[in-house]
Amino acid sequence: xxxxxxxxxxxxxxxxxxxxxxxxxxxxxxxxxxxxxxxxxxxxxxxxxxxxxxxxxxxxxxxxxxxxxxxxxxxxxxxxxxxxxxxxxxxxxxxxxxxxxxxxxxxxxxxxxxxxxxxxxxxxxxxxxxxxxxxxxxxxxxxxxxxxxxxxxxxxxxxxxxxxxxxxxxxxxxxxxxxxxxxxxxxxxxxxxxxxxxxxxxxxxxxxxxxxxxxxxxxxxxxxxxxxxxxxxxxxxxxxxxxxxxxxxxxxxxxxxxxxxxxxxxxxxxxxxxxxxxxxxxxxxxxxxxxxxx
Amino acid sequence: xxxxxxxxxxxxxxxxxxxxxxxxxxxxxxxxxxxxxxxxxxxxxxxxxxxxxxxxxxxxxxxxxxxxxxxxxxxxxxxxxxxxxxxxxxxxxxxxxxxxxxxxxxxxxxxxxxxxxxxxxxxxxxxxxxxxxxxxxxxxxxxxxxxxxxxxxxxxxxxxxxxxxxxxxxxxxxxxxxxxxxxxxxxxxxxxxxxxxxxxxxxxxxxxxxxxxxxxxxxxxxxxxxxxxxxxxxxxxxxxxxxxxxxxxxxxxxxxxxxxxxxxxxxxxxxxxxxxxxxxxxxxxxxxxxxxxxxxxxxxxxxxxxxxxxxxxxxxxxxxxxxxxxxxxxxxxxxxxxxxxxxxxxxxxxxxx
Amino acid sequence: xxxxxxxxxxxxxxxxxxxxxxxxxxxxxxxxxxxxxxxxxxxxxxxxxxxxxxxxxxxxxxxxxxxxxxxxxxxxxxxxxxxxxxxxxxxxxxxxxxxxxxxxxxxxxxxxxxxxxxxxxxxxxxxxxxxxxxxxxxxxxxxxxxxxxxxxxxxxxxxxxxxxxxxxxxxxxxxxxxxxxxxxxxxxxxxxxxxxxxxxxxxxxxxxxxxxxxxxxxxxxxxxxxxxxxxxxxxxxxxxxxxxxxxxxxxxxxxxxxxxxxxxxxxxxxxxxxxx
Numbered sequence: 068x069x070x071x072x073x074x075x076x077x078x079x080x081x082x083x084x085x086x087x088x089x090x091x092x093x094x095x096x097x098x099x100x101x102x103x104x105x106x107x108x109x110x111x112x113x114x115x116x117x118x119x120x121x122x123x124x125x126x127x128x129x130x131x132x133x134x135x136x137x138x139x140x141x142x143x144x145x146x147x148x149x150x151x152x153x154x155x156x157x158x159x160x161x162x163x164x165x166x167x168x169x170x171x172x173x174x175x176x177x178x179x180x181x182x183x184x185x186x187x188x189x190x191x192x193x194x195x196x197x198x199x200x201x202x203x204x205x206x207x208x209x210x211x212x213x214x215x216x217x218x219x220x221x222x223x224x225x226x227x228x229x230x231x232x233x234x235x236x237x238x239x240x241x242x243x244x245x246x247x248x249x250x251x252x253x254x255x256x257x258x259x260x261x262x263x264x265x266x267x268x269x270x271x272x273x274x275x276x277x278x279x280x281x282x283x284x285x286x287x288x289x290x291x292x293x294x295x296x297x298x299x300x301x302x303x304x305x306x307x308x309x310x311x312x313x314x315x316x317x318x319x320x321x322x323x324x325x326x327x328x329x330x331x332x333x334x335x336x337x338x339x340x341x342x343x344x345x346x347x348x349x350x351x352x353x354x355x356x357x358x359x360x361x
Numbered sequence: 362x363x364x365x366x367x368x369x370x371x372x373x374x375x376x377x378x379x380x381x382x383x384x385x386x387x388x389x390x391x392x393x394x395x396x397x398x399x400x401x402x403x404x405x406x407x408x409x410x411x412x413x414x415x416x417x418x419x420x421x422x423x424x425x426x427x428x429x430x431x432x433x434x435x436x437x438x439x440x441x442x443x444x445x446x447x448x449x450x451x452x453x454x455x456x457x458x459x460x461x462x463x464x465x466x467x468x469x470x471x472x473x474x475x476x477x478x479x480x481x482x483x484x485x486x487x488x489x490x491x492x493x494x495x496x497x498x499x500x501x502x503x504x505x506x507x508x509x510x511x512x513x514x515x516x517x518x519x520x521x522x523x524x525x526x527x528x529x530x531x532x533x534x535x536x537x538x539x540x541x542x543x544x545x546x547x548x549x550x551x552x553x554x555x556x557x558x559x560x561x562x563x564x565x566x567x568x569x570x571x572x573x574x575x576x577x578x579x580x581x582x583x584x585x586x587x588x589x590x591x592x593x594x595x596x597x598x599x600x601x602x603x604x605x606x607x608x609x610x611x612x613x614x615x616x617x618x619x620x621x622x623x624x625x626x627x628x629x630x631x632x633x634x635x636x637x638x639x640x641x642x643x644x645x646x647x648x649x650x651x652x653x654x655x656x657x658x659x660x661x662x663x664x665x666x667x668x669x670x671x672x673x674x675x676x677x678x679x680x681x682x683x684x685x686x687x688x689x690x691x692x693x694x695x696x697x698x699x700x701x702x703x704x705x706x707x708x709x710x711x712x713x714x
Numbered sequence: 715x716x717x718x719x720x721x722x723x724x725x726x727x728x729x730x731x732x733x734x735x736x737x738x739x740x741x742x743x744x745x746x747x748x749x750x751x752x753x754x755x756x757x758x759x760x761x762x763x764x765x766x767x768x769x770x771x772x773x774x775x776x777x778x779x780x781x782x783x784x785x786x787x788x789x790x791x792x793x794x795x796x797x798x799x800x801x802x803x804x805x806x807x808x809x810x811x812x813x814x815x816x817x818x819x820x821x822x823x824x825x826x827x828x829x830x831x832x833x834x835x836x837x838x839x840x841x842x843x844x845x846x847x848x849x850x851x852x853x854x855x856x857x858x859x860x861x862x863x864x865x866x867x868x869x870x871x872x873x874x875x876x877x878x879x880x881x882x883x884x885x886x887x888x889x890x891x892x893x894x895x896x897x898x899x900x901x902x903x904x905x906x907x908x909x910x911x912x913x914x915x916x917x918x919x920x921x922x923x924x925x926x927x928x929x930x931x932x933x934x935x936x937x938x939x940x941x942x943x944x945x946x947x948x949x950x951x952x953x954x955x956x957x958x959x960x961x962x963x964x965x966x967x968x969x970x971x972x973x974x975x976x977x978x979x980x981x982x983x984x985x986x987x988x989x990x
Binding site for chain 2: 249250252253254255256257258259260263267268271272
């Protein structure tokens with residue numbers, strides 16, 4: 068009885084929360100989740116940096132500033148600089164068409180946009196080899212015109228375009244669907260032209276979602292391996308992107324070099340994550356977007 | 362500016378939102394489109410604004426076909442149901458938007474814009490809130506910003522879609538009166554959509570009652586309330602008691618009552634029903650009229666509502682009377698009283714809304 | 715009536731036109747090229763290629779490893795999402811941000827790093843091999859790599875659903891006399907099940923086609939640790955375009971099927987949500 072009384076006295080001040088677990092259970096679950104993430108996420112990243120710096124800073128710097136690594140870095144940046152703006156325009160156009168208008172076949176179009184996500188990167192590369200390769204459908208014609216697509220930079224750009232096409236569109240479509248078209252209609256009725264409506268009303272509403280999509284698109288464009296591997300031909304200093312260069316170094320048992328170049332890409336990934344978190348934080352907590360009414 | 366809607370048809374896929382709708386809106390009047398949800402009232406408003414392309418018929422502004430004019434050239438002020446304020450812009454920039462987007466040649470100077478926006482802010486009594494963002498405003502304030510934004514372009518007609526729909530009761534009532542005063546001040550032809558009959562009756566010069574894509578009745582608030590043309594309008598504009606009976610020689614026979622229906626005289630005997638508003642039902646204890654049982658009594662402020670039941674058919678009825686009359690009557694639950702309609706209208710069975 | 719604009723907002727023709735043109739040039743035409751190339755094979759040739767023992771072994775491996783990895787991710791992804799949504803703990807925001815690492819880290823780097831961690835001389839590998847468990851160059855290694863790249867899918871699909879699933883519903887269940895366990899089994903889990911299933915399907919689809927992260931850790935021995943995308947790659951290196959294409963068509967069909975399944979799951983759960 069005394070215990071019972073003591074217990075009810077305790078609950079009178081703070082009733083046990085019905086929608087959570089005892090502390091011990093919570094700790095075990097948190098521990099399990101963190102252990103899983105440590106094994107599969109944190110350990111590998113730490114490994115990259117420890118291996119890269121394993122033979123000292125001098126060896127690391129030498130590997131990173133190696134002319135072939137620099138050439139690969141340059142190509143990776145060029146590819147991203149071409150691919151991201153094109154897919155940005157595509158994402159905006161697709162999201163505008165899909166979210167602001169009614170037309171038949173819309174769901175099919177959305178599925179089509181998603182398609183590159185579902186296709187194996189190797190198959191994505193293969194389709195362009197079949198199209199533009201020496202023995203491909205358009206191959207002879209390209210050869211006659213003196214253009215080289217496969218085993219050259221254009222092939223890398225095109226296959227990266229393919230692989231990263233859905234990123235920005237996927238980010239914008241649900242966002243713009245949720246926002247509806249009322250503000251745009253209001254702008255039109257107030258006399259704004261189409262471009263004025265887009266620049267002054269739509270773009271400010273979607274800027275964070277757009278930036279988010281750009282960050283993801285850029286990360287994939289710089290990191291794509293499978294598709295680019297198929298079309299590049301691994302020509303050193305010419306068609307080698309950073310991820311491909313990692314493979315070459317690894318296959319040559321130059322582990323320090325491989326991990327040094329990997330560390331550059333891992334840094335890129337960390338910057339991406341930080342930028343992504345910042346954008347999420349800005350779009351969730353930033354005035355004036357969602358400031359609560361007083 | 363006057364608006365004429367002639368035989369407008371609008372379909373969404375296989376759903377017909379407007380069937381052959383025709384309506385005259387005279388210059389300078391405040392007209393309410395009233396109807397339940399799905400009645401087509403918002404669609405009609407959007408067709409007038411040019412936000413929705415119609416599938417047939419014409420919309421004339423001052424006798425000229427508006428169809429060829431893009432919404433941005435119609436000089437229509439439109440207030441959206443959820444205001445559609447630009448969330449990323451301040452109140453000031455929201456109101457200035459319509460002036461800033463004009464082609465350079467017609468765009469007012471920065472000073473002129475400042476002056477006009479200030480004028481609008483004063484008009485809607487939001488003088489000090491120019492630098493706020495929409496999310497920092499209350500519902501009633503947002504609604505007034507939306508109105509100021511629409512008025513800033515000096516529209517020739519003002520269209521409001523459920524302007525008070527998202528506000529709580531007290532604010533609604535205040536804004537309603539304020540809108541009425543504003544309309545009298547500005548004299549812009551105004552069309553407002555609402556599903557709230559009280560709102561329509563209080564604010565509008567003319568009420569248009571819509572149902573399932575058709576117009577049921579057009580008239581002043583008094584006309585539509587006092588003389589509904591069909592049972593739908595009766596029902597929609599307030600509570601109503603239905604007395605079913607047989608019509609013969611221009612008289613409806615209902616459980617001992619005889620209701621005169623001269624408009625139906627000369628017809629063969631057929632089933633019909635009378636519609637009576639609760640406050641048009643006279644309750645007495647003198648033995649005249651239809652005997653009914655009192656089932657429940659609710660006192661609502663100055664009014665008393667009696668829930669009644671016909672002992673012969675078991676049908677429920679409702680009567681409303683002022684508290685004084687209720688005191689004089691001195692009834693209590695389960696007592697028998699007698700009712701007679703003071704005012705009613707008889708419709709033939711099958712002539713439903 | 716004729717000149718009346720059908721749509722009020724501008725840019726319909728321009729935006730849809732550009733979208734269709736771009737998708738046609740980049741996706742539809744190249745994909746139909748793949749199908750055309752397959753047509754050059756006779757049916758028997760096609761069948762021989764896609765059912766060769768080495769190819770069948772690769773399908774089996776790809777399918778089983780992807781399924782195993784997706785299952786691990788479904789269980790642990792749900793756990794991670796649960797912990798992130800429900801339990802405040804120091805560093806939660808950091809962990810939450812890290813979950814997307816496999817999306818941000820180039821797959822080749824991920825694969826390379828996992829190889830180093832689980833190799834015989836790596837941090838984990840040393841420990842595991844002491845207990846007789848070899849990971850690198852075995853199917854276990856492939857599962858590890860596929861678990862890595864599929865990790866964010868389940869977490870990111872379940873997280874928002876769990877957030878939406880208000881504790882009010884669980885509180886209601888509790889006031890009706892349900893124990894915590896009953897509430898979880900009868901209310902919470904059914905609520906997140908469609909999201910877990912979607913995440914599983916997404917992780918599975920991604921794992922099936924994955925290449926970059928697997929090749930380092932797999933060892934790529936024919937019949938044993940050779941995944942299907944790698945087989946396409948080696949056929950290409952031998953200039954056997956027809957063979958590569960045939961296998962690619964089989965993979966493409968599997969991708970389509972999965973995409974369809976995912977859309978079906980999402981469509982069904984959306985319909986459930988909108989009809990109260």
